[in-house]
Amino acid sequence: GAHHGEFACDVLESARKDCPDFFAALRYRIIEPFPVLQDRQSETLAGFEGKIEWRESIDALEPFVGVHFSNELLDAAPVHLIVSVKTKTGSTDWLEKFVTLNDDEFAFLHQPIDNRKxxxxLQKLPACPASYETEMNLASLDWIENVSRKLARGYVIIVDYGYPRDEFYAPHRSAGTLQVRAQHRLLASPFEQIGHADITAHVDWTSIAERAAACGLQVKGSTDQHHFITGIFSELGRDSLWQDVDSKTKRGLQTLLHPEMLGRSLQVLALAKNVGLAPPLAGFKFG
Structure with missing residues (x-):
């Protein structure tokens, strides 16, 4: 979803101010399954009546020409939790972690994997030692398939936390990437503050790119958020962008750009379909 619609509002307001011809042709569709959030978005976007349409899912979206943008979407998708265990023959095999009840409390239970997909x-993963735990996000692969079917021509731009496969499954990352947070505090278990905590896992960018290629999409760029925004600034003129910007907005932008904040931890992947000899995207000129 689009949360409360602030990003959509900024995009539309910028287009109306700086690119009126583009704004006149623009139609902005939001995928939002929750009516309560759609109501909040409607309030935020009240000044753009006639420009916004909502769909409950990708499946409900008509084929389109344009750009599909997502920010921190895939890291919130449900994942399979898996753990490597030593077998009787001395080799290792993967088990999946399921949830069970133990004395009226939730606990993990390791079971053989019968999910064929x-x-x-798992055959694509490097060899991992016993007790190695990680995640597998099959939902993100289904998602990119669905988006590719709807995109007739244009781009898919994904902003999220993640690693390429060799780094995602590196030996030192033996506890995986799953994080549980509530009120900006890291929790020790997904069984804490159930219903009130955010549970996320990083994205395996290699798997996304491979599935995208199998669906007819081409990788047009991959970089971190710092270089992506800096590349855009270089095309738009950074000095003009800072004019009439308040101090709060400047601090927010510095958080997005600083390598030790969100500048390096968030990555951007651009995929394209049927764009021909379109010029390179500015966000990837330094990445």
């Missing part, structure tokens, strides 16, 4: 995808 999951077992097939």
């Amino acid at each position: 999951l077992r097939d995808h």
Whole structure:
């Protein structure tokens, strides 16, 4: 979804101010399954009546020409939790972690993997030692398939936390990437503050790119958020962008750009379909 619609509002307001011809042709569709959030978005976007349409899912979206943008979407998708265990023969095999009840409390239970898609995808992983735990996000692969079917021509731009496969499954990342947070505090278990905590896992960018290629999409750029925004600034003229910007906005932008904040931890992947000899995207000129 689009949360409360602030990003959509900024995009539309900027287009109306700086690119009136583009704004006149623009139609902005929001994928939002929750009516309460759609109501909040409607309030934020009240000044753009006639420009916004909502759809409950990608499946409900008509084929389109344009750009599909997502920010921190895939890291919130449900994942399979898996753990490597030593077998009787001395080799290792993967088990999946399921949830069970233990004395009226939630606990993990390790079980053999009977999901064929999951077992097939596990063949792409490097060898991992016993007790190695990680995640497998098959939902993100289904998502990119669905988006590719709807995109007739244009781009898919994904902003999220993640690593390429060799780094995602590196030996030192033996506890995986799953994080549980509530009120900006890191929790020790997904069984804490159930219903009130955000549970996320990083994205395996290699798997996304491979599935995208299989669906007819081409990778047009991959970089971190710092270089992506800096590249855009270089095309638009950074000095003009800072004019009439308040101190709060400047601090927010510095958070997005600073390498030790969100500048390096968030990455951007651009995929394209049927764009021909379109010029390179400015966000990837330094990445």
